[in-house]
Amino acid sequence: MVKKGKKSAEGMNSKLALVMKSGKAVLGYKSTLKSLRQGKSKLVFIASNTLPLKKSEIEYYCMLGKVEVHHYTGDNNELGRACGKMHAVSSLSVLDVGDSDILASTA
Amino acid sequence: MVRFIKPGRVVIVLSGRNAGKKAVVVKCYDEGSKDRPFAHCLVAGVKKAPLFITPKMHEKKQERRTRVGAFVKYVNYQHILPTRYVVSGDIDFKGVVTDEKMGSVKQRKELRKELRNMMTKKYTSQATVKKGEKAGSLHTKFLFSKLRF
Numbered sequence: 001m002v003k004k005g006k007k008s009a010e011g012m013n014s015k016l017a018l019v020m021k022s023g024k025a026v027l028g029y030k031s032t033l034k035s036l037r038q039g040k041s042k043l044v045f046i047a048s049n050t051l052p053l054k055k056s057e058i059e060y061y062c063m064l065g066k067v068e069v070h071h072y073t074g075d076n077n078e079l080g081r082a083c084g085k086m087h088a089v090s091s092l093s094v095l096d097v098g099d100s101d102i103l104a105s106t107a
Numbered sequence: 108m109v110r111f112i113k114p115g116r117v118v119i120v121l122s123g124r125n126a127g128k129k130a131v132v133v134k135c136y137d138e139g140s141k142d143r144p145f146a147h148c149l150v151a152g153v154k155k156a157p158l159f160i161t162p163k164m165h166e167k168k169q170e171r172r173t174r175v176g177a178f179v180k181y182v183n184y185q186h187i188l189p190t191r192y193v194v195s196g197d198i199d200f201k202g203v204v205t206d207e208k209m210g211s212v213k214q215r216k217e218l219r220k221e222l223r224n225m226m227t228k229k230y231t232s233q234a235t236v237k238k239g240e241k242a243g244s245l246h247t248k249f250l251f252s253k254l255r256f
C-alpha cells in the first residue's frame with residue numbers, strides 16, 4: 001500500500017502506454033461507470049482535476065465493485081497524453097491489462 | 108471486478124418521476140431483453156417514506172403515517188445509483204414482483220398495493236428486530252428513510 005508513493009509518474013505513464021497498446025481500456029466518465037457496472041473493469045484511473053462529485057461517484061462505484069482506484073498525479077490533459085490521445089481524459093477504466101504489470105504494481 | 112447490481116441491492120433512482128427515491132433491485136437484466144435492449148433492472152421502490160409518529164397521535168393517524176408508498180419500475184442502469192446497502196432476505200419481493208404482473212396496467216396497480224402492504228409490514232416489524240440482526244436493520248432503515256436533497 002505504501003509502495004504507491006515511491007512509484008514515479010514516469011513509471012505509471014509507461015505502464016499505461018503498454019496497456020493502451022496491448023490491452024484494452026475505456027476512456028471517459030460514462031464508459032468507466034458502464035464498465036464498473038458490468039464488472040469488466042480491473043483498474044480505474046482518475047485525473048487530479050476531476051470534479052469532486054464525479055470523483056466521489058467513481059470511487060464509490062469502485063468501492064462497491066472492489067476495483068482499485070488510482071488517483072493519477074496529473075490533470076486530465078496529462079492523463080489524455082499518457083493514453084496517447086490528443087484530448088483530455090478525466091477517468092479511464094482498464095478492462096484488459098495485456099502485457100502490462102500495472103495491476104501487480106498497484107495492488 | 109464484482110457485479111454489484113444484484114437483487115437486494117438498495118438503489119437510488121436518478122431520473123423520472125421517482126427521481127431521488129430509494130428502491131430495491133428485484134431482478135437484473137444485464138444483457139437487456141427484447142423490449143429493452145439495454146442493461147436494466149426491475150426495482151421496487153419507496154414512493155412515499157413513512158412519517159414519524161408520536162404516542163400522542165390517534166391510532167388511525169399513526170397507521171396512516173406509517174404507510175409506505177410503493178412503486179415498481181424497469182430502470183436503465185444508467186439511471187440508478189447503487190448504494191452499499193443491501194436488503195437481504197427479501198426473496199419475497201422476487202416472488203411477488205414478476206414480469207407477468209408488470210404486463211398490464213391493472214395488474215401493476217394491484218402489484219403496487221401488494222408491495223405497499225409488504226413494505227409497511229417490513230417497516231413496522233423493524234422495531235421488533237432482535238439484537239443479533241442489528242446490521243441488517245441498518246440497511247432496511249436506510250431504505251425507508253427519505254433521501255433529503
